[in-house]
Amino acid sequence: xxxxxxxxxxxxxxxxxxxxxxxxxxxxxxxxxxxxxxxxxxxxxxxxxxxxxxxxxxxxxxxxxxxxxxxxxxxxxxxxxxxxxxxxxxxxxxxxxxxxxxxxxxxxxxxxxxx
Amino acid sequence: xxxxxxxxxxxxxxxxxxxxxxxxxxxxxxxxxxxxxxxxxxxxxxxxxxxxxxxxxxxxxxxxxxxxxxxxxxxxxxxxxxxxxxxxxxxxxxxxxxxxxxxxxxxxxxx
Numbered sequence: 519x520x521x522x523x524x525x526x527x528x529x530x531x532x533x534x535x536x537x538x539x540x541x542x543x544x545x546x547x548x549x550x551x552x553x554x555x556x557x558x559x560x561x562x563x564x565x566x567x568x569x570x571x572x573x574x575x576x577x578x579x580x581x582x583x584x585x586x587x588x589x590x591x592x593x594x595x596x597x598x599x600x601x602x603x604x605x606x607x608x609x610x611x612x613x614x615x616x617x618x619x620x621x622x623x624x625x626x627x628x629x630x631x632x633x
Numbered sequence: 634x635x636x637x638x639x640x641x642x643x644x645x646x647x648x649x650x651x652x653x654x655x656x657x658x659x660x661x662x663x664x665x666x667x668x669x670x671x672x673x674x675x676x677x678x679x680x681x682x683x684x685x686x687x688x689x690x691x692x693x694x695x696x697x698x699x700x701x702x703x704x705x706x707x708x709x710x711x712x713x714x715x716x717x718x719x720x721x722x723x724x725x726x727x728x729x730x731x732x733x734x735x736x737x738x739x740x741x742x743x744x
Contacts, residue, residue: 522675549730560637560721560734561676568729576731608675612730619730621666624675 520545524609524625531599532633539594539628541609548614550592551576551622552584555606564607567592599632606630635659639722639735645742651709653738655722660703662724666732667696667707670719679707679720709740717742 522543531537543550551566553576563576567586581603583595592611596603606629610622636658645651657665663684668676682689682696682705689696695708709716719739723732 551730553734558641558736560736561723561732562734563731566729566731610676614730619725621664621678621681622676622730622732624668624677626673626675 520623522609522611522623522625524607524628526628527626528629530631530633533600534598537596537599537630539596539607539609539630541592541594541625542590543592543609543611543623544590545611545613545623546589547611547620547623548589549619550586550609550611552582552592552594553608553610554578555608555627561608564594599630601632604630604632635662635724635726635733637722637724637733637735639720639738641736641738643738643740645712645740647712647714647742647744649712651707651712651716651740651742653707653709653720653722653740655705655707655735657703657705657722657724657733659724659726660700662726664725665696665698665705666721666723666725667694668721668723670721670737672718676721712740712742714742714744716740 552564553561565584609625639655666681667679693710719737722735
């Protein structure tokens, strides 16, 4: 089954303790992206990756890092989490064929609470 | 800058039609999307429309695009309780797949 898998689904942590949220897709998609969802704000892009070893900042990158060492994986790293990073996080991927980007496929989300 | 706005709540009676509205600011958007989010789940793509189209119909869903007014709407015919969810409007800009999302409209369907 074609899917984007995020882990963990729920995570509670304390300020300053480094954490990684994993994202993996099995569709051989070139493009991957991380969004955060906050009430009243919709989804905002954190980072994206056009392909392996190619990453770039989205609209709200502060406090986050990403890496794209393999095509299928795009982990989100919080080196020193703070309470304002408490949010619902989504990973998404899409393909690009003949210059056309397919619609984004989303994972089921990771709910992060930083105390 | 790019912005997408939608009303936050809509309540309809089961069997009626629902219309969820969305406005966007940047006329250079190429595709406009509707996603559905059920509780505890990710975003499910419902439908999308290319910016050179006025209307797209897919079973119970009808999307209308007024490019002059930068207004997008999603009509759900014969709304059912299973349609209760948050609906996000999103606009795509540029050559890569960055989407700008609205805040989401929570649709409540009551008997």
